[in-house]
Amino acid sequence: MALALAGCEEGAGGLTTLFGGGGEKATETAQAGQQSVKLIERDVEAPEVFQVTEEGLWDGRPSLGGVWVAHPDVKSPERVIIRKPSDGKFVIGALFRRERANPGPRLQVSSDAAAALGMLAGQPAELNVTALRREEVAEEQAEAAPDANMDSAAPDGVEQTTLAPAAVDAEASAEAETEQAAASPAAPKPQASSLNKPFIQIGIFSVEDNARRTAERMRSAGMIPTVKKQSASGKPFWRVIVGPAATSKERRALLEAIRKEGFGDAYAVTN
Template identity: 40%
Template sequence: MALGRASAAAMALALLGACAEMPGAAATGSGSDGPGILRIEEREVERPDIYELEARGLWDGRFSLGGRWVAVTDQVDAERVRIVNLANGRAIEGGLFRREVNLPGPPLMVSMDAAEALGMQAGTPVEMRVVALRTETVEIPAPPPAAPAATPAGEPPEAAAETPAEAAADGAIATTALAAIEAADADAGAPPPPAQPAAPASGRRLQVASGSNQEGADAVLRRLRGAEIPAEIRTAQAADGTAIYRVVAGPFPDADAYDAALARIRELGYADAFAVR
């Protein structure tokens, strides 16, 4: 216990000594002359050069899974689109699927969630616009550092006065150092904390989408994995022999991971996701 108190005290004194020797240590930087990168942002940008269509669209009134999406008869190299109801100007972002050419109805068919967000009535066609989206990465440069004030000729440079922030930081470090010494005294005889149990190998799962369109299921799978959500496609067979592709996310080891994944999946537009085994 004495050795633990001595080590904590030595560390605290070393920390205080370092702070005293380096009053300007709060400045950080990459070491280069340039301003550097402040942050990197991802933005959804319309790409009509990839795909754009203005045509009549319809929600047939049936319940649908998969959140907000639109189905077209074209073969399109896009997973994400902006869907616009030209009648009222409402616009949303959603998934893009391919529908069978020989099915009756207008060129565009939307999901139940998309129709609700766009203000569409069941069975009533409206003029719509669909345009492909792409995620672009934009680097936001950091502002250049402020130039130091010029020193008149013949006058020695004055030491910079300690700012209130630096004084507060020094006080916080000193408080932390003293707290480390006191904590070493208090915890020297305390038993070690119990080990946390390992998370189970299997956990909860969420069904995100289901349908007979394999390309659409593959697109949903890629989007989930792009958002770092574990997922897989499970294949089943309907009564008439049609293959059904179910996109299932998970497993999630605990309730917190499950809730976080469900919130993220709904942010991606799949509001109908529900729990499965």
């Protein structure tokens, strides 16, 4: 099963035009339109990485870190889809290793995850937790090519008017400002990190206000957070990350600072 992600702040796009054969075929291609290829990130379920179907429990206490579950069989943090088969509710969240074995269900549920799934405090519910992996797929879109036979005449029924001198002057001034802006050197881009996982993920939230409050808390602590909105099957969620760190030393310092703020389950991610 593939879950398409429509991220506000994420995404990659490119334009690829394919020409085949001789000049005549290329002309036909140009007249028919160009093909643009847009790369879309989506989540694909990876049960081979992690999957369990068993009872989960929220103990009723508020928890930090947004939407997450914890299980003793986890080897490393993962992004997961958490389903409640009894009513079809689901949410995207994080999966962590549960260190302490307490009586009752092995699957521990955070307060935000319980709220998203409609779970009551102290009442176990059967949950299915499956790891997710991201992949990029190409989505082709046709772009209309300009008609070579079009001229500059106004179409029928459209009245042509002459701009007043003041309007012409304003337009010329705007063009001059545009040219000046184009001639100005672009601001230097931040240096890319050499780390495979330069960001620290603080949590995944099903409520935007909770994500924004967490980001503001990180900002008050001197860090630069980013809130990323994504969705799965039409249901939105928000990730809070900090970074990128340029070096391993900087990443360790970031992680230590985040954990001092109470987010002990934060971990390094690619983006």
